[in-house]
Structure formats: structure tokens, C-alpha cells
Amino acid sequence: MKFQLLDFQRSAAELLISEIKKAQVRYDNDPELLGAVVLEAATGAGKTVIATSVIEQLIFGSDATEPVEGTTILWVTNDPSLNAQTARKMQEASEKISDIRFIGQGVSFDEESFEPGAVYFLNTQAASVSARITKRSDTQTWTIWDTIANTVKKLASRFLVVVDEAHHGVTEKPGGSRTVVNKIVNGDKPIPVFIGISATADRLNKALEQQNRFKKNVVVPIDDVRESGLVKDRIVLAPAAKQSEVIADTTFVRLGVQKTLEFEKKWATYAEQQGEPAVKPALVVQLPDRKADDEDFRGLLRSVVDAVTEEWPGLITGHIVHTFAEHTAIDLGSGRAVRYMPPQDIQDATEVRVILAKNAITTGWDCPRAEVLVSLRASTDYTPIAQLIGRIVRQPLARRIASDETLNRVHAFLPRFDRNTVMDVVKQFAGGEAGASAEVVRITLDYQAPAEMQPALNVLAELPSYLVPAQASSPETRRLHALATLLDNDGIRPGAYGQATAYLNGKLDDEADKLTIGGELEEKRSAVSSASVYELLTSLDGLVVDGERSLVGTRLDAKNIDDVFKRAGRSLKDGTAEAYWSYLVDKEPDEDPIEAKVTVAALALTDQVVSNVERTAASLTTDWFKAHAKAISNLPEADRARYTRLQAESKGPTQRLGITIKGTIEDAVSVATSTELSDNELRQQIGSDLANRWVKHLYQDASDSKYWKKPFQTDGLERQVLETETNEPGFFAWYRNPTGGDRALCIPYVDSGTSRWAKLFPDFVFFYEVTGQIKASIIDPHGIQLEDWADKLRGYVDYADRHASEFRAIAPLTQIDDKMLFLAIHDASTREKVRGALKTGESVEAIFRAHAIEY
Structure with a gap:
């Protein structure tokens, strides 16, 4: 592979190869045992790259696996543009796959069987009832159905059919008629091993359960995708302030332009700092699903284009394209027209800054630089909105941006939604229909580090933090x-x-x-x-x-x-x-x-x-x-x-090169918070919440040099720790340790349930002046009722064995019988007692009672 797969991608590829080969062996031993292998991976996980690695290794072999001689691939989707995009990605990613052939896209196809070692792309439209390759004639000796059946006879389990976006077309049509995908997979000669790829595999799984196939699923967890930085951390949903007879469509379009220009400025600053080409962010405007010759639709289209060009200095209609089903330029009058561009070409066409869309880009589209969406769909059309957001959550640089966290989000303006109906979009993410998952935020709070915090920041940067290995190494x-x-x-x-x-x-x-x-x-x-x-x-x-x-x-x-x-x-x-x-x-x-x-x-x-x-x-x-x-x-x-x-x-775990301290940080405030307040009112409320605004955080609000820690019903321990530590002699600063990313202090431990490495993120790091130096303390307040706390204590003990001398204190803390107790893990004798107690199977509560100090 030309591309270096991320750990979760490599792990998924290895599991897929293993399950495919098992399915082939089962079929070879008993042709009644048809197989199905399903790759479930959220949008942005790199499904095409994973599949390309699998195909390359099956055809050519690798250090890790033998090739399967005669492997032949038929790749099926319901969209020719998606096939073209996938083939292009495949050739970019693989250094060995070169024999790629398209069926039914302006090219005649009349073959007795598919040739071994090739990858064929077929879109279902090319195999419809009226398509030439589905009927014998004077110019068509073999139908596509003949070719498929003959290849099954010739190659058996070595002929693999891959269906991308496989949740489309696997079920029967209304009335019981068969879809093209069904005819291919379960025809007169059923495909021995079928591979389905989907971000939302529920329908696919249900359909396969009704078929006579031995099914195995390979699932890529969304958390792994998020952790990789391939997708945005957060989605900002901006519904209309009020729902009334007047819909502020063009006002929100202008807001979308402003946000896109804000992204452009931030990307330019980032590119200058990092010495790399700047990302050219794009704005997507999603329009109602009506025909382009509808006069009301044409009027809406003109008003959208007018709003964009008026708000965006220097932008001309040549920088705007549409992806409508009408694959021709749309005349707006006054000598203006919006040209058509296939969705798969937009990412590389950096002169394109605005994309007008309906439904064409909700499946298979890949344009990471599209970071702002304005949807003019009705408030009942939440599924296509969520699906489109699922397409634009990719990170343009395929990594999380540590130095400017505002570049880790995507914005969606929904003028036809109020604050209640916007939650229907949120539910689509929770239910997986969008093929993506992300935290939806109401507002963000930005913090920066003042100069006087630099000594503590320098210490934080050098604190030992670990990268935990994935399943595949x-x-x-x-x-x-x-x-x-x-x-x-x-x-x-x-x-x-x-x-x-x-x-x-x-x-x-x-x-x-x-x-x-x-x-x-x-x-x-x-x-x-x-x-x-x-x-x-x-x-x-x-x-x-x-x-x-x-x-x-x-x-x-x-x-x-x-x-x-x-x-x-x-x-x-x-x-x-x-x-x-x-x-x-x-x-x-x-x-x-x-x-x-x-x-x-x-x-x-x-x-x-x-x-x-x-x-x-x-x-x-x-x-x-x-x-x-x-x-x-x-x-x-x-x-x-x-x-x-x-x-x-x-x-095994490896120590990071350092914790990132540059730039600003941000905290998110949930969309469900104080919905009766405007954003400005909510900010004012947070600003006046003095009981939860803390001084001396490493990163502070520029307005009052404080950090707002959102109160929770269960955060009594955390509040007591903050009050105690900030009043300690020599106290200098504190840091709310995030749960992941380049700014987090991570301690590795082994999860005894899975025997795999896991990550522990202590809640707080405090900094003190000790004999003229800044020293850090880990204070981690938690309830100890969870099953994994014994494993975490082992992680703390092992971590302190290596790094205790670098800290003033390392102390997990809990409350038992109204007493706050902390374990001085930084103390060698305490560690030995805790280690011995863990070996004999004592409970965490018993360990705290026997060896902890009252806080």
C-alpha cells in the first residue's frame, strides 16, 4: 500500500482477510455454506482504504498473509460517480492494483467470465432490466448474469462480490421483486462469499439473517475513528431563533458564508504557522428536493446565489457549482449560470467554494474541505440533513488540529428548524442513520494561556503521557x-x-x-x-x-x-x-x-x-x-x-513525545442547556456563575482570567478537591485533563476483561512551587464502584514505578463513609502495599480503607 493505514484500519483489514478466508474454506468444503462478511464503519473511517488493503493482500499477498490465487473482485454500487471515485482512491492507495475495469459506463461488455486478478466496477443502473448487458442480442453473446454465473463455476470462492453502501439494495423491492444487488448476490449461481460495506448496517444485517448465509461482522468503533482525528470532534447545529411564517433563509446563507470565511482565515493562519498549503473551505447549501425548472425553486436558487455573492467579496458564479440530477448548467438570468460538477470532482477543484445540493451527495461523497452546511430543507427532512452532515465531518488534513480547536468542528445552519425539532437531527446521529456520530454543541467557550502560566505549561509539556497501542501493531x-x-x-x-x-x-x-x-x-x-x-x-x-x-x-x-x-x-x-x-x-x-x-x-x-x-x-x-x-x-x-x-x-504503550500546550482550548456547552436563553444570554449566565468560575487554570477566559467548570450533581468530590488544592501553600495553577487528544495526560493499564491495553485520563493536574521549581501533582477523584478500578490502580502503580520522581504527588482519591481518602501512589512503600493487596484479590474499597490517607 502507498498509504500507511492507521492502527484501527489495519486491524479491520486483518480481521476482514481472516473472515473472508474462513468463508472461502467453508464453501470449498461444503458449497451449501454461503458466506457473508460485513464491514461496519462510520463515515470517515476510510472504508475504501481498508477494502483496498484487503483486495491488494488477497490478490498479491503481503508479509502477513499468503495471496489467494485467482482472486477476482466485482465491486458493486448504485451510483456510477461513486464507482469512479472509489476506483480513483483505490489506485491512489495501492501500489499493486492496476487492472481496474468498468462495466456499463459507456463501455461495451460481453465476456464469458471475469478474468482472474482483476477488479471490476459495476453500478446497478448498468444492470437494470433495460440495460444492454442484461439481454442477449446479435451484439451481446453473454449477459452480465451469464458472466457472473460462469465466473462462480470457474473460480468458486475466489470470486468475491463487494457491495459498497450495501444497506441500499439488499432488501427486496416493495411487492417482493428482486433488486439488482439481490440478483447478483443470490442469483441462479449464488455468490460463494459476499462482502458488504456500510456505515449503517442494520438493514443489511437484517436482510442477511433471512438469507442462507453464514455471516460475520467486522466493526470499526466510532471512538477509534474519532481518536484518529479523521473526523471532526464536534458539530455545531444552528437552528432558527424562532419558528414563524417568515423563514430567514438568505440570512442564514449569509451566516454560512461568514463562517466559511472565518474557517478560511483560520486555515490560512494555521498553514502559515505550520508551513503547509492552506485548506480552501467550502460551503454546502442544501436545497429542497424539487425540479430545477420549478419556478419557485428557481427563485429560491437565485436568492441563494445572490446572498452568497453579495456576502462573499470577490466570489463569482464560476466559483459555485451544483450537483443536481439535472447534469447541465442552470440559467439564473442576467447572463449568470451555475454549472454542474460531479460530486467526486469537487474536493480537488479548489476553485469551487460553494456547492448547491439536494440529495446527490448524501451517499459516498468525499469532500473534507466542505465544513459549513446551510440546509434549506423542511423541519421534517431530518434524515437527509443528518446524512449530509455525516458526509462533511471528515477532517481536511485527516488529523485533529491541536493548536486551534475551532478547526475540529463542522457547522450546520438549519433555518427551518426550531430548537425542539433540531433534536430530531441529533437523534439521527444517536441512531446511526447518518453514519457518523459527534457531540452536538450549543456554544463553545474559548480559553488561552496567559504569559504568567508559561512555567507550569512547560512542566505540563514534559509530563510523561503514553500512547496506548491498538489491537493491531x-x-x-x-x-x-x-x-x-x-x-x-x-x-x-x-x-x-x-x-x-x-x-x-x-x-x-x-x-x-x-x-x-x-x-x-x-x-x-x-x-x-x-x-x-x-x-x-x-x-x-x-x-x-x-x-x-x-x-x-x-x-x-x-x-x-x-x-x-x-x-x-x-x-x-x-x-x-x-x-x-x-x-x-x-x-x-x-x-x-x-x-x-x-x-x-x-x-x-x-x-x-x-x-x-x-x-x-x-x-x-x-x-x-x-x-x-x-x-x-x-x-x-x-x-x-x-x-x-x-x-x-x-x-506496548510508548511514551509520547510531549503534551501539546500551544494555542487555545475550548469547552463545549450542550445544545440542550438552557434552551430558553439566547446564546448571548447563556454566555452572560455562564460569566456570572461565580461559584463555578475558577482562578489559576492554565487556560483562561480573556474577560476575567477564569475557567468555567460546568457543575454536575455528581461532582462533589471534584469541587472539594479544587477548593482544597487551590488553597494549598505554594499552589501555582491547575489543569482539567481532557479525555483524549494531544493535550491529555494518559496513563496506560491492562483491562483484565479483554486483556488489552486501555487508557486512563486523570481528572486534574495541579502545579505547585517547591523549592524554587514547579512540580505537578495528579489528583484523581472518582467513585470506585466501577469494575475496572482494580485495573486502573495497577496502571497507577506501574506508572508511578517509572515516574514518581517527576511528580509532587500521584493520588487517586475517593469517598467512603463520608470520608475523603487518597492513596499516595507516589510513595514507594504505599505502592508495595497496594500491589500486594491487588495480587491477593482484595477489593478496591478494602485497599482504600487499609492504605489510604484521609484527605
Whole structure:
């Protein structure tokens, strides 16, 4: 793959390949066992990239899996433009997939069967009843149904049908007639293994349950997508202030223009700071689903275009396009026209700043720079609105922006909705109909760090925080080579790749020496380069004449030694085996290249050698991350993000390069908060809520240097901690630790229920002046009734073992019998007592009662 998959994408791809191969084996053993594998992933998860990785590995193989010979793909959607966009993405993402063919898009198709190794794209319109390829004629020998059936006969389970946006078309039509997708998947020759891709798979799952298919689902959690930064954190919904006979359509269009220009300014500032091209944000105006020749609709369209061009300095109609079903320019009169543009072309057409749409872009469209929506749909049309928002929640740079959190949201203006009906849109997200999920906010509160907080900010930046590995991790040799490439390209460590290769070659030399001294190397060389051949001599009547005998040690020929060497490359990954072979050949002029391959294979197929090389690579990766942490932290945000992703691909938690402190932060206020108040009134109310406005936070409101902590019924512990700590001698500042992102302090722990790594985000970090230095304390008030608290305590103990000296205190805190108790985890003797109690299975409450100090 040309693209480096994120951890959750790689994990999904591995699971999909595993389930597809299992389905193929089941069908091969029993053709009655038809299979279905469903990829459920929210909008923005990169479903096409995941599927491309799966297809590439099935056709060509990879370090992790063998290819399936003869694999052929039929990719089906209900939209030709979506097919074109997907094929383009596939070619951009894959370095191996090149044989891509389109069926029924202006190209004749008349083939007995599909060719092995190719990826075919078919849209359902091209296979409709009236379509040429569905009927025999003088010019059509084979129908598409013949081609599909013949390919099933020829390739069986190696012929895979992928249906994108598979919730469309899997069920029967009203009246019981079959859809095109149903005819393809469950025709006279049913597809052995069907793969469905959907952001909203409920309908697909229900339909498959009624079919005779063994179904497995691979689900990408929305939390993983959000954590990756591929989608926006928040959606700001702006309904009309009042619902009356007058709908302020064009007023809201102008507000949408203003917000788009605000985004443009912020992106320009960000691009200048980071030294990268600026994002050109776009405005989407969603219009009622009426025909373009309807006079009322034409009048609305003219008023929208007038509002946009009047509000947007320098914008002309050439910067505005539509995606209506009428694929022609729409005349607005006075010499003006709005041209049509296929949805899949808009992202790259950066001169396009305004998109007029109805329904065409709610499925499969990909335009991350469209960040503002004004929907003029009626208040009953909440599903198409939510679906369109689901299409525009992607991050333009495919990562969260740490230095300006306002760039992590998308705005939707809904002038035909009041504050009550806007919640119908929210419910669409909660129910998954939009294929996306995000927090919907009423207003945001922006905070910045004053100069006097810089000493504490500097301490926060250096506090140990961890990246927790995902389910799928990369081989350590691959991580080392990737890090070396980044360091070399960024000029931080010139020649790093060659240094890494030399280091691993030296380690393999050491491993070879150890095996030689132990007398094992030649045995292993012989084992990998020879085969045992059995002979059984019989007479013509089948009687055994000479019995069975074994010819041990038959030397493999050069071709089979190459096969063994390829296996070695799957153990010593990412070119490590090939690099060592080149090193051996170059080191000794008389070295036989074939014998060198045998030596590499002997080492690579020895488990202990591979483990030792992986540990060596991991150690060097860790050393380089530490040695170059400062230089990496000074890189632009986009470059730093690549290092962060690489760190997260380790098998265990890795310490981050630092906590982000630059820029401003924001807090969200829920859309459901004080709905009877205007936004200004709500801000004034928050400003006057002195009981919950706290001084000395690292980031403060510019108006009064305070931070508003929203009160909750259950936050009594947090309030007491704030009151106590802010009155401590030497208190300097405090920080409300977020639950995720680059600004958070994260402590890793193992979830005993799943045996996987999990993340703990302490509530508070406090800062104090201690003998002329700023020292930090973690104070984490929580109820301890949750099952995972024993696991979290283990995480705290392990974290303090490594980092206690960097803190003034590390103290989880709770309340028992009206007493506030805290565990001084920073104290070594307390840690030993807690560790022992956890080993013997004592409850968390018992541990607090026995070893905690009254707060």
C-alpha cells in the first residue's frame, strides 16, 4: 500500500482477510455454506482504504498473509460517480492494483467470465432490466448474469462480490421483486462469499439473517475513528431563533458564508504557522428536493446565489457549482449560470467554494474541505440533513488540529428548524442513520494561556503521557525502518535508514555466531535447504514390492530455496531478510548467493532469532524517539502527527513525545442547556456563575482570567478537591485533563476483561512551587464502584514505578463513609502495599480503607 493505514484500519483489514478466508474454506468444503462478511464503519473511517488493503493482500499477498490465487473482485454500487471515485482512491492507495475495469459506463461488455486478478466496477443502473448487458442480442453473446454465473463455476470462492453502501439494495423491492444487488448476490449461481460495506448496517444485517448465509461482522468503533482525528470532534447545529411564517433563509446563507470565511482565515493562519498549503473551505447549501425548472425553486436558487455573492467579496458564479440530477448548467438570468460538477470532482477543484445540493451527495461523497452546511430543507427532512452532515465531518488534513480547536468542528445552519425539532437531527446521529456520530454543541467557550502560566505549561509539556497501542501493531523492524525514514527525510538524523540496517545486520551476525558456537546453524541450514522424499515401490497389480523407504536430505533446487527465502522475508519483515542477504554476499566475495539465502532462511525460521531481532529493533526505536524528542517536537504539526502514529503502532504503550500546550482550548456547552436563553444570554449566565468560575487554570477566559467548570450533581468530590488544592501553600495553577487528544495526560493499564491495553485520563493536574521549581501533582477523584478500578490502580502503580520522581504527588482519591481518602501512589512503600493487596484479590474499597490517607 502507498498509504500507511492507521492502527484501527489495519486491524479491520486483518480481521476482514481472516473472515473472508474462513468463508472461502467453508464453501470449498461444503458449497451449501454461503458466506457473508460485513464491514461496519462510520463515515470517515476510510472504508475504501481498508477494502483496498484487503483486495491488494488477497490478490498479491503481503508479509502477513499468503495471496489467494485467482482472486477476482466485482465491486458493486448504485451510483456510477461513486464507482469512479472509489476506483480513483483505490489506485491512489495501492501500489499493486492496476487492472481496474468498468462495466456499463459507456463501455461495451460481453465476456464469458471475469478474468482472474482483476477488479471490476459495476453500478446497478448498468444492470437494470433495460440495460444492454442484461439481454442477449446479435451484439451481446453473454449477459452480465451469464458472466457472473460462469465466473462462480470457474473460480468458486475466489470470486468475491463487494457491495459498497450495501444497506441500499439488499432488501427486496416493495411487492417482493428482486433488486439488482439481490440478483447478483443470490442469483441462479449464488455468490460463494459476499462482502458488504456500510456505515449503517442494520438493514443489511437484517436482510442477511433471512438469507442462507453464514455471516460475520467486522466493526470499526466510532471512538477509534474519532481518536484518529479523521473526523471532526464536534458539530455545531444552528437552528432558527424562532419558528414563524417568515423563514430567514438568505440570512442564514449569509451566516454560512461568514463562517466559511472565518474557517478560511483560520486555515490560512494555521498553514502559515505550520508551513503547509492552506485548506480552501467550502460551503454546502442544501436545497429542497424539487425540479430545477420549478419556478419557485428557481427563485429560491437565485436568492441563494445572490446572498452568497453579495456576502462573499470577490466570489463569482464560476466559483459555485451544483450537483443536481439535472447534469447541465442552470440559467439564473442576467447572463449568470451555475454549472454542474460531479460530486467526486469537487474536493480537488479548489476553485469551487460553494456547492448547491439536494440529495446527490448524501451517499459516498468525499469532500473534507466542505465544513459549513446551510440546509434549506423542511423541519421534517431530518434524515437527509443528518446524512449530509455525516458526509462533511471528515477532517481536511485527516488529523485533529491541536493548536486551534475551532478547526475540529463542522457547522450546520438549519433555518427551518426550531430548537425542539433540531433534536430530531441529533437523534439521527444517536441512531446511526447518518453514519457518523459527534457531540452536538450549543456554544463553545474559548480559553488561552496567559504569559504568567508559561512555567507550569512547560512542566505540563514534559509530563510523561503514553500512547496506548491498538489491537493491531506493526512489526518492530517495520517501525524502526519507518522512523529511520522520517528522521532522515526531516534532516534530524541523516543516514538513519542505513544506520538501522547496519544495526540489524550486526544483530543477525551475533545470532548466527551463537548458533554456530552451539553447533545448531548447520543443522538448521540443512533443515531449510533439504526435503525428505518417500518412495513406495509397487508392482503392476498394486502389491508392495520393496516397502517404503525415505531418502533423507534431498537438496532443494534453486527455485525452492527462493521459496524458502520468501518465507524468511515474512519472518524477518520489512526487507530485513533481503538486506542481510545483500550484506552477506557483499561481505564475502566468495559467498554463494544461494548459500547466503539458506543462511538467512535458517536464521529467519528460528523463533528465538526473530524475537531477538524484533526486541533489538524496538530498543533502537525507543532510543531514537528519546534522543530526538526535542527536534521532533519542533516540527510542524502535520510532521509530528506521523511520528505520533508510528509510536502508537508498538506492541506496548510508548511514551509520547510531549503534551501539546500551544494555542487555545475550548469547552463545549450542550445544545440542550438552557434552551430558553439566547446564546448571548447563556454566555452572560455562564460569566456570572461565580461559584463555578475558577482562578489559576492554565487556560483562561480573556474577560476575567477564569475557567468555567460546568457543575454536575455528581461532582462533589471534584469541587472539594479544587477548593482544597487551590488553597494549598505554594499552589501555582491547575489543569482539567481532557479525555483524549494531544493535550491529555494518559496513563496506560491492562483491562483484565479483554486483556488489552486501555487508557486512563486523570481528572486534574495541579502545579505547585517547591523549592524554587514547579512540580505537578495528579489528583484523581472518582467513585470506585466501577469494575475496572482494580485495573486502573495497577496502571497507577506501574506508572508511578517509572515516574514518581517527576511528580509532587500521584493520588487517586475517593469517598467512603463520608470520608475523603487518597492513596499516595507516589510513595514507594504505599505502592508495595497496594500491589500486594491487588495480587491477593482484595477489593478496591478494602485497599482504600487499609492504605489510604484521609484527605
